Amino acid sequence: MTIFDxxxxxxxxxxxxxxxxxxxxxxxxxxxxxxxxSAVTRVDSGAVGVLTLFGRVTGEALPEGIHLIxxxxxxxxxxxxxxxxxxxxxxxSSEGLVLNLDTSLIYHLNPxxxxxxxxxxxxxxxxxxxxxxxxxxxxxxTASHSANALYTGEREMVAKQILEQLTNLLGQRGxxxxxxxxxxxxxxxxxxxxxxxxxxxxxxALAMNFRLQKEKQEAERKRxxxxxxxxxxxxxxxxxxxxxxxxxxxxxxxxxSKSPNAKVVVIGGGKNGLPLILGQ
Numbered sequence: 591m592t593i594f595d596x597x598x599x600x601x602x603x604x605x606x607x608x609x610x611x612x613x614x615x616x617x618x619x620x621x622x623x624x625x626x627x628s629a630v631t632r633v634d635s636g637a638v639g640v641l642t643l644f645g646r647v648t649g650e651a652l653p654e655g656i657h658l659i660x661x662x663x664x665x666x667x668x669x670x671x672x673x674x675x676x677x678x679x680x681x682x683s684s685e686g687l688v689l690n691l692d693t694s695l696i697y698h699l700n701p702x703x704x705x706x707x708x709x710x711x712x713x714x715x716x717x718x719x720x721x722x723x724x725x726x727x728x729x730x731x732t733a734s735h736s737a738n739a740l741y742t743g744e745r746e747m748v749a750k751q752i753l754e755q756l757t758n759l760l761g762q763r764g765x766x767x768x769x770x771x772x773x774x775x776x777x778x779x780x781x782x783x784x785x786x787x788x789x790x791x792x793x794x795a796l797a798m799n800f801r802l803q804k805e806k807q808e809a810e811r812k813r814x815x816x817x818x819x820x821x822x823x824x825x826x827x828x829x830x831x832x833x834x835x836x837x838x839x840x841x842x843x844x845x846x847s848k849s850p851n852a853k854v855v856v857i858g859g860g861k862n863g864l865p866l867i868l869g870q
Contacts, residue, residue: 629661636671639699640708647709672698683737690776696768727755824856
C-alpha cells in the first residue's frame with residue numbers, strides 16, 4: 591500500500607451486533623419473568639404462611655390465598671387446622687400401680703403466633719413440644735388419683751386437670767387446646783376384678799336397701815288402710831241402734847212380702863217380734 595492508494599473504510603457487522611442486543615434483552619426479560627413468578631406465592635386452605643428473608647423470620651404471616659411478596663423472601667406453610675394426637679402411656683396412680691391410659695389431645699395452631707412458633711420451635715412442633723408436654727401432664731394428673739377413682743368416677747376430673755395444664759402451657763407457646771379425651775383406662779387384671787366385685791356388691795346392697803324401703807312403704811300403706819277401715823267401722827257401729835235395726839227389718843220384710851216368689855210369713859216370731867219368712 592502506498593500513499594497514492596485510495597483510503598479504505600472500516601466494515602461494521604451490523605447484523606451480529608443486533609443479535610447480541612436481542613439476546614441480552616431476552617435474558618433480561620427472562621430474569622424479569624423469573625422475578626415476577628418468585629414474587630407471587632400461594633398459601634393453601636387451612637394453612638398460614640411464614641415469610642423468611644435469607645433465613646431470618648420477618649414476623650409476617652400470610653393468610654390463605656395468593657399474595658405478592660418480595661422475590662427474595664421464602665414462604666413456609668404451617669397448618670392451622672384442628673389436629674389430634676393420640677397417646678398411649680403407662681402411668682402411675684397415687685398408690686403406685688401402673689395403668690395403661692389412652693388419651694387424645696385436640697388442638698390447633700394460633701395463626702397470630704405462627705411466625706413465633708416457626709422461629710422458636712420450628713415445623714416439628716408436635717415432636718418437640720406437644721407430645722412431651724402431653725405425656726408429662728398425663729403422668730402428673732394420674733399420680734394424684736387412685737386407680738379405683740380413675741376407673742370409676744374421677745375420669746372426667748383427670749381429663750379436666752390435663753386440659754387446664756396443657757391450656758396454660760401450650761397457650762403461651764402459640765397453640766389452642768380444644769379438648770382432652772380419655773379414651774380408655776386399663777388396670778391390672780387382679781385390681782380390675784376386685785374393683786368390679788366391689789361395685790357388684792355395692793349394687794346388690796343398693797338393690798336390697800331399695801327392696802327394704804319398698805317393703806316398709808307397703809307395710810305403712812297397709813297400716814294406714816287398716817286404720818281407715820277400723821275408724822269406719824267404729825263410726826258405723828256408733829250410728830246403729832236397736833230401733834234402727836228393727837225398722838230396717840220391717841222394711842226388708844215388707845219388700846220380701848211383695849215379691850212374686852212363693853214364701854210363708856210367720857207374724858210375731860223372733861226375739862223382737864219381727865216376722866219370720868220361710869221359703870216354700
